[in-house]
Amino acid sequence: MxxxxxSVAWIHGARDCRQSTDPLIQVHPLDEDTFVLRVSKCFSFEANxxxxxxxxxxxxxxDTGPRPDPGAGDRVLPIRRVVDEIVARWLRCHGLDAIELVVAHTHGHGDHVSWDREFQGRPRTTVVPPTLPGVxxxxxxxxxxxxxxxxxxGGRTLTVLPIPGHEDSHVAAYxxxxxxxxxxxxxYPSLLTVRNWPAYRRSAARLARFAEEQEVAQVLGSHIEMTREPGEAxxxxxxxxxxxxxxxLGAEQVAELHAACEAMGDAPRVDVHDDFVIQPLG
Ligand SMILES: [Zn+2]
Ligand SMILES: [Zn+2]
Structure with a gap:
């Protein structure tokens, strides 16, 4: 749409966040049934x-988003209100009374799950526990x-793939x-921190295989940490x-990640690419 x-102009924080008038969540419709929400950098530097x-x-x-940064005050991320408003508008457009809501997560890190509680007790809502057994x-x-x-x-079916490595319960969705x-x-266009290298390498291979079999027009991650300068975060x-x-990112970066993981084999190291940096931990 x-x-x-x-080329979306995302909110991207401010030199002085006290002066910022950005919303805490920016809503961008990808189409009339699909919404990308960006959290303000003036709420959390993670800006999921x-x-x-x-x-x-x-x-x-x-994902339900991050906690506020220490300097951002004791604020609540208005994710529940934003989701409820989008769903209500969507229901009106479709002449429907209600639909279910599944609150799921790409993975269980704090910046992805911190507002799950806002959805507890919401009617017709399932909150997937952000743990491996839960997922x-x-x-x-x-x-x-x-x-x-x-x-x-209903009218569209997503595929959910296990891709552990950054975190144990990580999934991708197509x-x-x-x-x-x-x-x-x-x-994602960022520093790709890897906690479990063998699992991550396997997941990169899995994503590459998937992207060869399916038509992948865009690869959408959870953060942006790279600048427009190649290899610069x-x-x-x-x-x-x-x-x-x-x-x-695109299918070519999925293939690039897989090739880079295979090139490193079982000796991972920091590996700088134009659009991401692989960063094994420990
Ligand atoms: Zn994470
Ligand atoms: Zn994250």
Missing amino acids: GTPLG FLYLLLGEARAVLF QRAFRLPDWPDGEARLAL DPRTRSLLTGDTL FPLGTTHQPGEHPLP
């Missing part, structure tokens, strides 16, 4: 991207990290409608990012 995702996808039977929200049970993935699951929203692959903190923790790298 309008602006292609690669959250994804809301709607179908005739249910909507799914991937396995909710998506029916008994053979983790093998297997894949279907999440039927939406055939927008041909978007949601990759969380596993692949912003200082970690900054709350002002003018000139950010575009959000979407």
Whole structure:
């Protein structure tokens, strides 16, 4: 709808956040049933991207966002209100009374799950516990990290793939409608921190195989930490990012990540690429 995702003017913090008039969450419709939400850098330097996808039977929200930075005060991220407003408007447009909501997560890190409690007790809502057993049970993935699951929203069905490595319960989700692959903190224009290298290497291979088999028009992650300069990241923790790298990556970066992991084999190291930096930990 309008602006292609690669040239959206995202809120990107401010030199002085006290002067910022940005909303705490920016809503960008990818199409009339798919919304990309960006959290303000003046709320949390993590500035997560959250994804809301709607179908005739249910909507799914991937991630509920970060806690405020210490300097940002005791604020609540208005994710519940933003989601409720989008869903209410969508229901009116479709002449429907209600749909279910699944609150899921790309993975269980704090900046992705901190507002789950806002959705506890919401009618017709399931909050997937952000743990490996919780994710396995909710998506029916008994053979983790093998297997894949279907999440039927009604009129569109997502594929959910285990991709542990950055974190144990990490999943990717593929939406055939927008041909978007949601990759969380596993692949995005940022520093890709890897806690479990063998698992991550396997997940990179899995994503590459998937992107060869499916049409992937855009790879959408959870943060932007790279500048538009090849291989150059912003200082970690900054709350002002003018000139950010575009959000979407493509199937070519999925292949590039896989090739880089294979090239390093079982001796991972910091590996700088134009659009991301692989950063094994420990
Ligand atoms: Zn993470
Ligand atoms: Zn994150």
